[in-house]
Amino acid sequence: MSDFVARNRLWARLNAAVSRHPDHLATPLVVVDLDAFDANAADLARRAGGKPIRVASKSLRVPALIQRALALPGFRGVLAFTLREALVLHELGVTDDIVVGYPSLDRGALAELVASPTAAAAITLMVDDLAHLDVVDSMRTSRAVQIRVALDVDAGLRLGNQHVGPKRSPLYDPAAVGALGRAVAAREGFRLVGVMTYEGQVAGVPDDVPGQRARSMVVRRLKQVSVTQLAVRRREIAEVLAEVAALEFFNAGGSGSVESTVADPAVTEVAAGSGLLVPGLFDHYQSFAPRPAAFFGLRVSRKPSPTLATVHGGGLIASGPVRDDRAPVPWAPPGLHLIGLEGAGEVQTPLTGHPAAMLSIGDLVWFRHAKSGELFEHVNTAHLVQGEEIVEGVATYRGLGHAF
Incomplete structure (x- = not known):
């Protein structure tokens, strides 16, 4: 299966899991593919x-x-x-x-x-x-x-x-x-x-x-x-x-x-x-094939133009040297990109690329964090997904009231 097909299937699967959940889940919505x-x-x-x-x-x-x-x-x-x-x-x-x-x-x-x-x-x-x-x-x-x-x-x-x-x-x-x-x-x-x-x-x-x-x-x-x-x-x-x-x-x-x-x-x-969740920085190693397991979803909140889709939030930047590889990666649907003048912002993140034209207000876009554990500092709950179902919501350290 090509990477393009796999990421489109992931987009459909995670969206289906969210749509079947009885609650209105707030974003950023963090999921772990078990x-x-x-x-x-x-x-x-x-x-x-x-x-x-x-x-x-x-x-x-x-x-x-x-x-x-x-x-x-x-x-x-x-x-x-x-x-x-x-x-x-x-x-x-x-x-x-x-x-x-x-x-x-x-x-x-x-x-x-x-x-x-x-x-x-x-x-x-x-x-x-x-x-x-x-x-x-x-x-x-x-x-x-x-x-x-x-x-x-x-x-x-x-x-x-x-x-x-x-x-x-x-x-x-x-x-x-x-x-x-x-x-x-x-x-x-x-x-x-x-x-x-x-x-x-x-x-x-x-x-x-x-x-x-x-x-x-x-x-x-x-x-x-x-x-x-x-x-x-x-x-x-x-x-x-x-x-x-x-x-x-x-x-x-x-x-x-x-x-x-x-x-x-x-x-x-x-x-x-990190090898359990495979964040963005762990994609390009000779020693193993990455299987991304952790994602965060943001909803499209604006359409500034027919070729742009802006999601609410998104500025989950990783620690380390200040470089592009510390930014989150728009992952599903495939083909989306951050724009140079704004990048991943605290309150909004504009996205370009061919899928932006087909996205509507309210649609979910799924991102990968550059690092592994830092993603969970931004939410109280991680939602565990199997297939097309969210099977459990579990507390992060932040959700338990801890900041280490």
């Missing part, structure tokens, strides 16, 4: 080759979807993006295995963690500096509750003085990693249980972009070099830390790097989240 979600999950598990996938909750932000992923074969545990979020997921009973992917300085959340033996047993904090431990200790009244700790180690590519990849941890050299590991292990009230090495320059960069053949070839070469360099460093880090503690996990990777990540013997689990 058939595509489950197919993406099965593909991620296949690519992981038996190593468990830790669900990156930042890319979902809907407890029901996190639980759905965890119930599927190949998935185990959550990689949270804040400690407060981890505490909420633990309280909701989503899982008892949560790793916080970034250091936390949330003193209120840390006070809750050190006061709760059950939460402390389920949640692992991420650190890359002794100062992070100092903040935890400042919230204690005793050291009776042991805090689980993992080390975030920089996984960027080093080429001379150049650093390619996310600017995360100051830890790079295995000797420095070992020194911090020993300091954690020696400190009363803490237990070293894991390591994370996120190679964003491999996992998060498209490498098969249409019309950018030369750039894509350079990206693929940089990825190959990075994977080779990382394999050596991860082995050295694992050897150093094996003398310090018996680690429970060595986490790495992301949706765009599953195969190369799990091929590394040092890695025991891979993180993934």
